[in-house]
Amino acid sequence: METMQQDHTNTGAPVLKVMDTQCPFCSVQCKAQVIEEWAPGATKPTYRVEPKMNAASEGRLCIKGMNAYQHALHRERLTEPLLRQGGQFVPISWDAALTLIGERFTALQDQYGRDTVGVYGGGSLTNESAYLLGKFARVALRSKYIDYNGRFCMSAAASAGNKAFGIDRGLTNPLSDIPLAKCIILAGTNIAECQPTLMPYFTRAKENGAFIIAIDPRETGTTRMSDLHLKVKPGMDAALANGLQKVLLEEGLIDASFLGARTKGFAELKAHLEALDLEEIAQLTGVSEANIRKAAVTYGKSSTAMVFTARGVEQQTDGYMAVRAFLNLVLMSGKIGKPGSGYGAVTGQGNGQGGREHGQKADQLPGYRLIENPGDRAYIADVWDIEPEELPGKGVSAYEMMEKVHAQEIRSLLVMGSNPIVSNPNANFVEEGLRKLDFLVVADMFFSETAQLADLILPVTSYMENAGTLTNLEGRVLLREASRPPVGQSRDDWRVLSDIADQLGRGQYFEYGSAEDIFEELRVASRGGIADYYGITYDRLRREEGVYWPCPSTGTVSTGRLFEQQFAHEGGRAELIPVDNHMPAELTDDAYPLYLTTGRVLSQYLTGVQTRRSRSLAARDVESFVELHPKTARAYRITDGELVRVTSRRGTIVVRSRVTTDIRQDTVFVPMHWGDSQCVNKITNQALDPTCRMPGFKVCAVTIEPLVSGA
Template identity: 65%
Template sequence: MCQSGENKLEAGQFILPVVETQCPFCSVQCKMTVSTETETLAGIIRTVYKAEGKPNAASQGRLCIKGMNAHQHATHAERLTQPLLRKEGKLIPVQWGEAMDAVGSSFSSLLSTQGPDGIGIYGGGSLSNETAYLLGKFARVAIGTRYIDYNGRFCMSAAASAGSKVFGIDRGLTCRLADIPLARCIVLAGTNIAECQPTLMPYFHQAKENGAFVIVIDPRATPTAAIADLHLQIRPGTDAVLANAMLKVIVDEGLVNEEFIRKRTNGYEQLLTHLDGVDLNESAALCGVEAEMIRQAARAFGSVETGIVFTARGVEQQTDGHMAVRAFLNLVLATGKIGREGCGYGAITGQGNGQGGREHGQKADQLPGYRSIENEEDRAYVASVWGVEPSSLPGKGVSAYEMMELVHQREIQALFVMGSNPVVSNPNARLVEEALKKLDLLIVADMFLTETARMADVVLPVTSYLENTGTMTNLEGRVLLREAVRIAPGEARDDWSILCQIASRLNKGGYFAYKDTEDIFEELRLASRGGVADYYGITYDRLRREEGVYWPCPSTDEAGMDTMFRESFALSDRRAVFTVVESCGAGEEISEEYPLTLTNGRVLAHYLTGAQTRRSPSLAAREIENYVEIHPRTAQRWYIKDGEWVEIVSQRGSFTVRSRIRPHIREDTLFVPMHWGGAQNVNRATRPDLDPFCRMPGFKTAAVRIRPLRLAVAATSGHNGEWSQF
């Protein structure tokens, strides 16, 4: 990539004055250009960057504030540019050779004394498809461990498992983004698109202009709820109850699509029997909304020809997330709103490559192409691609949080973390922090010294989105190519290259002899061939030419499937499955000691644990610290003033944030963003309870209490903490 002679580029420079790239943040994966020029101010020469949206099929050239300022973290002075090795308790810069020798010898020693399952691999949903694929192969071939999972477990696992069971395949959207304006009714359940995927909002505005009725289901009156014709402000954890109640109305009022049900589904009769026991008024009371509003929502969705249901973390990050999503899928199937224009279901992916990241092997139970690691045919096929014996591949591991529990129990002694910050993003964060301190070896590959990296024995600097080439799969299943446009700063290396180097130190380099990411993608294509997520027909040349290809795409002669399930579903009998879902809440039981429900989520300016966005001055300035949204009457009840520091406590632990008194949240609910670590980390109080099907933690429904921090300080200092005295 570097040129020679007078034109040789230096580390950190762009290849051209204007480059084309792709936003690294949310699942829309907006295309953009970044231009550079120099200016002199007070005798100081500095580089000025300008990011602009580039026309593309997903965001149509739009760019949000995160994309406009993404270059700020990539060019930040805190970027790691040299490997760090812990010596005498401190992380010291070292050369790559020394760092790799330390990693290789430590892994080799652990493999000989503890065996491969003593080592865990922890990935991320923002890694490229190539790196996600290689991380799965690295775990199973270079290490031989069954313990691999990733932070995407906390993103779409409920929707993914539900889609697989109901449809036979998991792809974020079953339809195109272009179908949104064609829908006559849109259900947005637990998703705040206006802040999380803002470049998609014009699709919904256009739908409303075309006469669509928009239903938003959320405990908060979010910016997304502002566009709603009907806002159902339900109690957290009651999404399945609400979906069942809506379905009951649709069935009772004859709004079902009998022909679709008869020809293309199974299980409807059992569902009808179950619905006989559903009482609309009881459901409404449990959800905390009026029965007439539920009836209105059901009629709006059931009476129109086209409609789309979208879910996101508000529904999915529950201990019944899998079944709650299936309850919403019942609505789609009962009305026949799938497989045609203006219809479908969409799980709004959170992370940049949350979709592709789970398709190719960094999930505990999956092999490339969405194959199952427990299926003998799948194991044999992937083993043949990798050139190993099927018997050498390990079995299924455990989910991301369960890995942390195994670390805490010392069953896993070493952890390799790539592209994730688990000490902040996991529920029950105090246990996770305790667990990481128990490790014999913690290796972190990252761009910054995150909260997790600070605890590591070895820290490996990786390239940013501007500096590495790879494919990403956006929320609608469109595979996109993002190419390197900048020389990596210092000694930062591509994450896939680091994996190859470690494999070589473990005498497994022959299985990881790649010259570039396209070489890896060619193997990924072959490994996915014939699988549920078939990428075989997708090539780098096609991606450059066509600017994105939908999967599944089994042949280079095919266009890829934009609208799924037009004629049949992906289960063996080609029919979709209705699900009997119990009408019971999934929240943690409140009590006199813990009388409020804590839920969490995102804000517009930040992303995940904030490791990148808090290093963007333009984004950090918008939200410099964490906060809790609390209803005015709730604040009055607990003697809380607007803007003061408060302590929030659950059975797991506590954290402190500033209060924001707002009328747009339920009185029984607190909302706290998820982007901060340390004392402001909401996950110090969230629930570690897991969904029995997909192992998603119950992030959204922790029972808590709240009080002003001044009272907590008074209590710990021995003063009388009577509420009336303050």
């Protein structure tokens, strides 16, 4: 929404345009105003950004949010469809682009079957676009192959939450509960750099006497806030959580009445924990027995406590089970479903929560329904006005789609809101596969690394130009209004999908005039599902700023706190499960003696396609880097600031060294935001979690050496 404040020309006052918007980046979804000012006689405007009050961010913005507008206004924005011809991209009309897509998709499906065309989405799309992408794959293409980059963000925690609690909604408590907690465990989450506007919640908790425990192989802005830092070996989080549970059991710090009344499976878990050896766990994790005991006792004795997990725990080949181990800890102590006590999976992407609820995942239908459940299929088929048997079956996860591409089982791909050539593990393999495609269509704002391989690029609108809802990390649905007109010929994602569906002869299923029209259908599609949005409307979002789900009626008012009386499973009980001390899928050896772990930095986001177009953000981190301990640097004859070759069994990258005592000696760290020769995912391991299909980004074996030998 924009407002113009124009003064009379005889006053010589500037002309202001105030644009209300919402940061497109992390899962807090902070609100902001972008103010465009035209000084008298100026040939171009200046911009300033002011935070806007909302319940989650409390009126804060971080450096990314303050500068997000710069990429939306960047001169490199794609403004018209581009077709690859003779190795070059040439402009074509939308009509020509859509006709070509219809012809190529139809021809390939006629020759190879409907599943030969796949769809690859993103966790930053609005709920409306995510919903429509799932519908497009299943109704317009009638293909089973759809998944999205959120598979790499939240799948482990989502699967664990659904199995343990019966529902997956990032936080079981509102953010406002954090200052009420007397103990907080931050497992594999670097909130200071990934969600910095949340830090005051934790600062207030400390002021209220909270003891904060951080679990991370590195020292970060988040661990520096903590009272106890458990510097765990990469990949050993499940074992550490087992150690914490064992101490709770030994010290009698479990809530027996809660376990008896509200959980099942404790007897099996108890027998499993009693058989474990705490000394062995200390050796496996690299965390002393004394510190494991201190952390567990502090958590167990606290009157209120919260546990948060994020990618450090989840992006592992046992990520699902590692999260289950931390959920065991929460349930054993009974610290959930009340003020100041609960669990939170700290969502990464802007709509990582909503993006997985309404059909982008291979096995899901809107409302967190399952595509293989006959009742769910029948309900959604009725909403979409098709027969249940017309819906395809379950596809495969995001990286497994890349394997299908490489094997040419998928011969054409529509990529929307994602950059898979950089975000997937084993990225060299992914690039090889994408180059094999008969027809690659990429919808993006910029020439991403993936767009550079495309046969056809479609220009789409930025966060300032498209309206829609997004769901933040606490399950609060927010409305982001469009605040400026589209750039050039760019179109909203949902409109692009509707236009392609029309070319495929399925336009009658995609007759929408606005994002709100789509949301009205989403409301009905989600009704009665786990993620029930039926009671949420645009009018209500405008009045109330945001509404928590589940929201089964327009009269539903929620505090945002789940499980106060019962869990979401039939019978109302949560499920405990024994978790093994899992070893990483790839271990170090003489050839690859160091562990590599990956993560984020404050000034960049995802694969950097947008943040690197912000001059203010790009200037803060102009290139990638490898973080290594001084003793490790000396052992490999590496000095601070020199170029280093980092090699795994899958490939090699070249990045600049940062020597620091903040990291374990057996571990190096490289951020995930850069492509090409700096793309860390060229060397990460493609091994997948057997339950949620999350790749093991956080652990692989590497060796390092100076780029120039003898330096």
